[in-house]
Structure formats: C-alpha cells, structure tokens
Amino acid sequence: MVHGQQKKIDFRTLLEEIISRESIAQYPIPYYSCRQFSSYDRSSVKPGDKSWFANWDRSMFIRTEINNGKKEYVMMDTQGPGSIVRFWMTFAGENAGNGILRIYFDHRSKPAIEGKALDILSGGKLAGKPLSTSVSDSTEYNMRGHNLYLPLPYSKHCKVTYESENIKDFGAKTGGEAVYYNINYRTYTKGTNVTTWSSKEMKSNATLLKKVQQVLLERKVNIPSNSKNYPFSGNLAPGQSIKVPINEKNSSIRRLCLNLSADRLEQALRSTLLEISFDGNKTVKCPIGDFFGTGYLLRTSDTWYTKVLPDGTLQCQWVMPLKSNCIFIITNNGTQNVNISSGKITTAPYPWSENTMYFGCAWQQYSKLHTGEMKNNEGDGAPFDINYITLKGKGVYVGDAITLFNTVYAWWGEGDEKIYIDNETFPSHFGTGTEDYYGYAWCRPERFNNHPFIAQPDGSGNFNPGYTNDLRFRVLDAIPFKRNFKFDMEMWHWTKAIINFAPTTFWYLLPHNKKCESPSDLKEARENVVLQRNQLISQVITNNKIEGENLDLINMSGGNFRYSNSVERSWSNNMQLVWEDTKLGDKLHLTFISEKEYTCNFKIVYSMNKDYGKFRISINQNDSAIIDGKAENFSLGNVILKSVRIKKGMNHVYIEPLEQSDSKSNKIGLDYIGVEHVEK
CATH class of the missing domain: 2.60.120.1390 (Protein of unknown function DUF2961)
Known part of the structure; x- marks a missing residue:
C-alpha cells in the first residue's frame, strides 16, 4: 500500500510501511511530525551561549513521579495520536541497564510494556532481530548501543519512564547510574485514527511481524515483472x-x-x-x-x-x-x-x-577542519556546529552517511545532532552524541555492517588516526517538513585536531518547490583523499617549533606509540607524543621537514613523572642528548642539542631507551622541539 493512501494507523500498517520501499517517496498523508525525546543536557537553552554545548547528556529526565509507591524517571511524555518509531539507549555505572522500563499509553495507570530496559530494547522481549538488537556484536555488551525499531502506536498519549535505585542525580554528576536515551516518535495530525498498541495487537499480527523481521534480515529487492x-x-x-x-x-x-x-x-x-x-x-x-x-x-x-x-x-x-x-x-x-x-x-x-516526491542526495566535505577541543562537560573548550544540510520547501529527510579521517588518538564525535524543522528556534531533535545518533555507543571502533538502518563499515578512526564511515537510514523515523529543514552537528574532539569530515544526506522533495535541486557543488571532491595522517598534519617547522604530535612516525621496533591529550597538563597545544612499554634495544624513528638548511641549537621539551624513563635522542644522527624523565611528580623538563645541522627537506629524529625499567610503561613523553639559536 502506498503511504499517502493510508487513513488508519495501527501496528499492522506501520509494520507494512517498514518494508514498503515505495511508500517513503510519498509525502505523508495523514501528515505527521517526527521529533525526539533524549537525555540531552537541559542547560542547553540558547544558541551561542557556552551552555549550548553543555555535555551532561545523561540521566536527564523530564521529571520524577511516584507511581504505585515506585520512583520513576519520566523520559517521554507527549500527546497523541502518534507512535514511537525508534528507541535507543545505553548505560554506564553500577548495575547499569538493569532498571525497569515502562511504557504507558492513553493516560492509563498500568503500563502496557514493562520489564528490564535491555530486555525490551535489544533482548528480544518484544521483537527479534533486526527490530530489536544491539551493536556491534564484536563490542563488549555493556558498551553497545541498544536499538528498538518496533513501532508502538498510541491514540491519545504516551509516557515512558525508567525506574532505578542507582540514579543519584540528574546528569549523574555525582556518580551512580548514567542513563542515555534517544526516542524518536511521530505525532499525527489531530483527528487521525490511530489504534493503540497492545499485546493483543502483537499476537494477532505475529505472522506479519515474523515476515517483516525476515524481510529486513534478507533485504532482497523485489523488482516488478514489468521492469526495464x-x-x-x-x-x-x-x-x-x-x-x-x-x-x-x-x-x-x-x-x-x-x-x-x-x-x-x-x-x-x-x-x-x-x-x-x-x-x-x-x-x-x-x-x-x-x-x-x-x-x-x-x-x-x-x-x-x-x-x-x-x-x-x-x-x-x-x-x-x-x-x-x-x-x-x-x-x-x-x-x-x-x-x-x-x-x-x-x-x-x-x-x-x-504527493509523489523526487529523490535527492547532497554531499559536502569540511576539509582540514579544526575541531573544537572538549575541556569539560560544561561546554568549555571550542565546540561549534557544522551544517549537514539545509533544505527549503516540502519534503522528507530520510538519512545520512559520514566519512572522516581522524588525526589524533582521541574520539572525534562528542557532539550532538540538532535538527530544526519549519523555522524552529530550538531543535526538536537534540541528541546525546554522534555515535548515539548512528546507533552504537561509547565511541566504539568495532565494525557492524549488517543492520538494515544503521552501520559502521569502518571505525578505525574512532580512537586512532584513521578512517571512519557511519550510516543511518530512516524509514518510520523519516522526518517530514512543510517549509524547511536544517540539520546541524556539533564538532567536538577530546582534544584539538585537524580532520576531514564529509556528510552525505538523503531526502525527498515535492516537485512544486521553488528550487528542487541538490545544493552540492562538489568542489572538495577534486581534492586528494586522505590515507595517511601526514596529509593533514604539517611536519614542517613553523615559528621555530615542531610539536611532538606533528612528528611523523617512520618506524618503531618495539613499544607502543600514541599521542597523549590533556587540557590539565601544560603541554604545548595540549598534546604530546608518547612512546611507552619500551625495552632495551627498541628504536623509534620520526621525521620532520625544514624549509631551509641551517645549523641551530634545539630545545627538546619533555614530560617527567614516576612512569617516565631515561632515553637517548638524536637528530640527523648528530650528537645525542639524554632525556631523563624520572620525577616524583609531573613537570616539564628540557635538554639542549647543540649545533645540529638541519637539512632542507626531510630530517630524522631517533630515540632509544637507555635502561630496562621495572615499570611496564617505561615511556618518553615528547612535548615539542624548538629552535633556540641559529648559527650564522
């Protein structure tokens, strides 16, 4: 059945709509809005304020209630007619996820659905895969995102609550259980005939539910016999x-x-x-x-x-x-x-x-984007919003994909989605993190690529320099708009970084819109794609300094290499290069570039603390210096390498440990190398 012809909405029609590829190309009749309840930080109230990027996106609820002697935290409360169409959660802390989830319909005092949250969302209590699942299968269970795509329609009203003795306060600022949630829901035009979900409806449609799950698992395309x-x-x-x-x-x-x-x-x-x-x-x-x-x-x-x-x-x-x-x-x-x-x-x-719409797709890349640095959960740092897409006219937003190249050993997607519909001044979709929007959780890099609506074909760049690819497609949670649509995403790293970030968006527009064209100009598509970190991070000495994290790794015969990120240390650019878990005989080879040839003294600045060791460092195999990082407390030390001959072009840095430490880490932390004196 074509979506635009449906007049009555119930559990059956919504199940049929999930697997009807044709219906998404019809502007919806009866019309519905799609919005979101989430645990976003409630101090975010005004664009432009620091609080707009506040990040206590957990254990934030509408209110608390005492129902039948039980303290329940209200996550969703809305008037119908409508339907829940996507429900995502993850948890952290003591006994996380073992609380009781309750869904009440039509102002009834008894919940229609009740049970452990994880059982309902991904444990198969209501439906099987892929309508009820967690991702990724390769991720530790308590670090997964839990997704329920089973439609839950209601005629008059819907309320969702969570009961847990482990929640200490809103925002989980003092510990306890952290509850993260995103609930997408439809609200139909007033007067729409919607039949409320019930266990009886589930039983009477058991055969259809099984069919829908099987169709979504197989994902075959049924092409009509009169095709060309x-x-x-x-x-x-x-x-x-x-x-x-x-x-x-x-x-x-x-x-x-x-x-x-x-x-x-x-x-x-x-x-x-x-x-x-x-x-x-x-x-x-x-x-x-x-x-x-x-x-x-x-x-x-x-x-x-x-x-x-x-x-x-x-x-x-x-x-x-x-x-x-x-x-x-x-x-x-x-x-x-x-x-x-x-x-x-x-x-x-x-x-x-x-009501038939044209399919549309737009792409853009934010090249060499300097992302905002996250200093704390209060919004301090340098976060900002970027725009995925802005559309004008009448249409439906149906999904997006991102590709990016990360250049640091730190999570890139702390930011929340903010979706504005029809001139909203406050987004009706305000999320809790980019990974949550794409259905997983906790920045996890593990791949998942076999769900109908969400995927992370590659997560290599989530915690390390590398490539990440995320997808989210919408069916029941597609977003109609009457006048305009705007999708912004916060850009936050755990530290400063330079990345390439490219969103692709998918949507439908009615043909009578004044400008029914893709806004892509595709100029960035001519750029060379980034396969290695040094394509985005300059190795060139600039302003008489080369940051440790800008040195390019050429070879490492042992140990582990990374960049350490902290806004609490006094490192230049809040970062340092770290080589750890080393042993005698290990060698590290790094490079940097000079735009001219000269002889100079180099000041090498390094970290000192209990777990740092003693290392030899040399540049271009000239005279070496000893870095002794041992200290009772953290501080920065420095050593001077005198009369180093610097070549125009590539130059080489060599580091090796001088002792076998009892400590496993036995590490060196290199902040930066500075030009102290140029000999004439």
Missing part, C-alpha cells in the same frame, strides 16, 4: 562521462548497481561523480563512493537502501520516481582513467500523484 533494465559501462578518461537518458511516464528507478575500478580506487570513489536529474530537476549530486555509503575506501555493508558487496559491486535500492524523464550521468572528475562495468539501472512503473 538500462545497462551501461565504459572506460572513462579524465573529464569523460556516461549518460543514460530514461524516458518513461509514471516510472521510477528501483535499483542501481555498478562496479568501479581504477589504479587508485580510493581516489576514483571520491572523484567519480554521480548526477541524476528528474524531469529537469538535478536533485542528486554526489561522489559515487559516498552515494553508496562506503566513502572513498571500499568497505562492505548491507543495509535496506545500499549495499557494498565483497566483490566491489555497489548497489542501491532507493525508489526514485520520475514523472516523464530522467537523465543519469557518471563523470570522471579525476586525473586517472576510471572503468565502469556491470552497470545497470532498473526501472518499474510508479503511480505519480500530487
């Missing part, structure tokens, strides 16, 4: 394009698949561009790898809307309606030849109506 195929392929030199015109009335693209190959595949995935125009409206403009959810590194995934197969096949199954014609273009915007093979567009009839 448009094959395409070609070897594209720089600047060349493949163009596929489609002239069909009342039709739609149902599936798109292709293989892409090039000498530098990672660059080709970013610099090969996809553009699609529907009836003269160019609504899709995106690098091809980002469109299929893999970014510029090929990573397998299998979601409801996109797939990246082990053999490199890229596939999507968004339904993309067209009234009379469509032009599909792939352009090689790079500097190498790119081969497109096994390309195929599959179309099928689609009934065009006044």
Whole structure:
C-alpha cells in the first residue's frame, strides 16, 4: 500500500510501511511530525551561549513521579495520536541497564510494556532481530548501543519512564547510574485514527511481524515483472562521462548497481561523480563512493537502501520516481582513467500523484577542519556546529552517511545532532552524541555492517588516526517538513585536531518547490583523499617549533606509540607524543621537514613523572642528548642539542631507551622541539 493512501494507523500498517520501499517517496498523508525525546543536557537553552554545548547528556529526565509507591524517571511524555518509531539507549555505572522500563499509553495507570530496559530494547522481549538488537556484536555488551525499531502506536498519549535505585542525580554528576536515551516518535495530525498498541495487537499480527523481521534480515529487492533494465559501462578518461537518458511516464528507478575500478580506487570513489536529474530537476549530486555509503575506501555493508558487496559491486535500492524523464550521468572528475562495468539501472512503473516526491542526495566535505577541543562537560573548550544540510520547501529527510579521517588518538564525535524543522528556534531533535545518533555507543571502533538502518563499515578512526564511515537510514523515523529543514552537528574532539569530515544526506522533495535541486557543488571532491595522517598534519617547522604530535612516525621496533591529550597538563597545544612499554634495544624513528638548511641549537621539551624513563635522542644522527624523565611528580623538563645541522627537506629524529625499567610503561613523553639559536 502506498503511504499517502493510508487513513488508519495501527501496528499492522506501520509494520507494512517498514518494508514498503515505495511508500517513503510519498509525502505523508495523514501528515505527521517526527521529533525526539533524549537525555540531552537541559542547560542547553540558547544558541551561542557556552551552555549550548553543555555535555551532561545523561540521566536527564523530564521529571520524577511516584507511581504505585515506585520512583520513576519520566523520559517521554507527549500527546497523541502518534507512535514511537525508534528507541535507543545505553548505560554506564553500577548495575547499569538493569532498571525497569515502562511504557504507558492513553493516560492509563498500568503500563502496557514493562520489564528490564535491555530486555525490551535489544533482548528480544518484544521483537527479534533486526527490530530489536544491539551493536556491534564484536563490542563488549555493556558498551553497545541498544536499538528498538518496533513501532508502538498510541491514540491519545504516551509516557515512558525508567525506574532505578542507582540514579543519584540528574546528569549523574555525582556518580551512580548514567542513563542515555534517544526516542524518536511521530505525532499525527489531530483527528487521525490511530489504534493503540497492545499485546493483543502483537499476537494477532505475529505472522506479519515474523515476515517483516525476515524481510529486513534478507533485504532482497523485489523488482516488478514489468521492469526495464538500462545497462551501461565504459572506460572513462579524465573529464569523460556516461549518460543514460530514461524516458518513461509514471516510472521510477528501483535499483542501481555498478562496479568501479581504477589504479587508485580510493581516489576514483571520491572523484567519480554521480548526477541524476528528474524531469529537469538535478536533485542528486554526489561522489559515487559516498552515494553508496562506503566513502572513498571500499568497505562492505548491507543495509535496506545500499549495499557494498565483497566483490566491489555497489548497489542501491532507493525508489526514485520520475514523472516523464530522467537523465543519469557518471563523470570522471579525476586525473586517472576510471572503468565502469556491470552497470545497470532498473526501472518499474510508479503511480505519480500530487504527493509523489523526487529523490535527492547532497554531499559536502569540511576539509582540514579544526575541531573544537572538549575541556569539560560544561561546554568549555571550542565546540561549534557544522551544517549537514539545509533544505527549503516540502519534503522528507530520510538519512545520512559520514566519512572522516581522524588525526589524533582521541574520539572525534562528542557532539550532538540538532535538527530544526519549519523555522524552529530550538531543535526538536537534540541528541546525546554522534555515535548515539548512528546507533552504537561509547565511541566504539568495532565494525557492524549488517543492520538494515544503521552501520559502521569502518571505525578505525574512532580512537586512532584513521578512517571512519557511519550510516543511518530512516524509514518510520523519516522526518517530514512543510517549509524547511536544517540539520546541524556539533564538532567536538577530546582534544584539538585537524580532520576531514564529509556528510552525505538523503531526502525527498515535492516537485512544486521553488528550487528542487541538490545544493552540492562538489568542489572538495577534486581534492586528494586522505590515507595517511601526514596529509593533514604539517611536519614542517613553523615559528621555530615542531610539536611532538606533528612528528611523523617512520618506524618503531618495539613499544607502543600514541599521542597523549590533556587540557590539565601544560603541554604545548595540549598534546604530546608518547612512546611507552619500551625495552632495551627498541628504536623509534620520526621525521620532520625544514624549509631551509641551517645549523641551530634545539630545545627538546619533555614530560617527567614516576612512569617516565631515561632515553637517548638524536637528530640527523648528530650528537645525542639524554632525556631523563624520572620525577616524583609531573613537570616539564628540557635538554639542549647543540649545533645540529638541519637539512632542507626531510630530517630524522631517533630515540632509544637507555635502561630496562621495572615499570611496564617505561615511556618518553615528547612535548615539542624548538629552535633556540641559529648559527650564522
């Protein structure tokens, strides 16, 4: 059934909507708004204030109630008609997640759903996988995000509470249990006929529920028998394009698949561009790898809307309606030849109506973004909001993906999503962290790529320099808008960092909007993709100093290497290079770059404390100096290397331990190397 034709809403119709790919392309009738209750820090009240970035995003509730002698923390309280459509939680602290979750409908004093929170959300008490699950399977259970996608409709009212004796205070500022939650819910137009969820409804629709779960697990695309195929392929030199015109009335693209190959595949995935125009409206403009959810590194995934197969096949199954014609273009915007093979567009009839929307996709990259530094949970530091997308007109927002390259050993996604609908002055979606928005938790790097609506095909860059790729697609939690839509995301690192951050957004717009086009300009897609940290972090001596964390690691024969981040130490740039767990015979080789040749004295600044040891350091294999980091308390020490000959271009730093420490760490902390005196 097409979504726009539904008049009655109940558990059955919502289940059917989940697996109806066609319905998402219809502007919803009856209309609904999609909003969010969450545990975001309630001191965030005004954009521009420091408190706007307050980060006590846990154990924040609407109020407390005493019900039947039990103290319950109210997480959600809203008037209907409506439905819960996505419920995410994670926990920390003593007996975390063992509290009792209760869901009350229509002002009834007895909860319709009651039980341990983890049992309800991901433990299978209400539904099986993938509607009820936790991610990632590779992550320790208490560090996972717990997701419930089972629809829970209500006619008049819904209230959700959590009971736990371990909660000490709002925000968990003094300890106790930390409760994080995001609840997405629909509110239908007043008068919409919505049947309230009940266990009886669940039982009567058990067969359908089982079918929906199986369809979501298998994720097969059922193409109508009257479909048409448009094959395409070609070897594209720089600047060349493949163009596929489609002239069909009342039709739609149902599936798109292709293989892409090039000498530098990672660059080709970013610099090969996809553009699609529907009836003269160019609504899709995106690098091809980002469109299929893999970014510029090929990573397998299998979601409801996109797939990246082990053999490199890229596939999507968004339904993309067209009234009379469509032009599909792939352009090689790079500097190498790119081969497109096994390309195929599959179309099928689609009934065009006044509620039919065009599919859209936009991409942008924030290149060499200096992210804000998180100093504490009060908003101190340098956080800021970036914009994923701003859309005007009537439409529905249906998902997003991000690719990024992190350059430090620190979490990049402390920030919250803030979504404004139809000129809201305060976002109706205010989240609790980027990883929470994408369905996992606690910054975990473990991959998960087999859920229909969320994925992390690569989390290598979550705690370390490297690449991260996250996806979230929306079905029941899609967000309609009547006038405009704005999606901002906070940018917070645990320390200062320079990163590349590229969001891709997916949406539908009605054709009578004044400007029904993708806002992408794709200029950043011409940039070289980042595969190594030194592509973003300069190794060049600047202002007579090279930071320890800017030295490039060439080789390490033993021990462990990282950057230490702290706003409490007096390190330059709040960071230092750390080499630890070393033993006699280990060697560390680092490099930096000088723009000219000269002889100088170098001041080497290092950390001292109980777990630091004694090391020899030399530059360009000139005379060496001894760094003795042993001290009772933390402090900074320094040593001078005299008359070091610096070459124009690459220079080399060598470090080795001078003793075997009883302490496992036996580490050196290098803050920076400064030019003290240049000999004439």
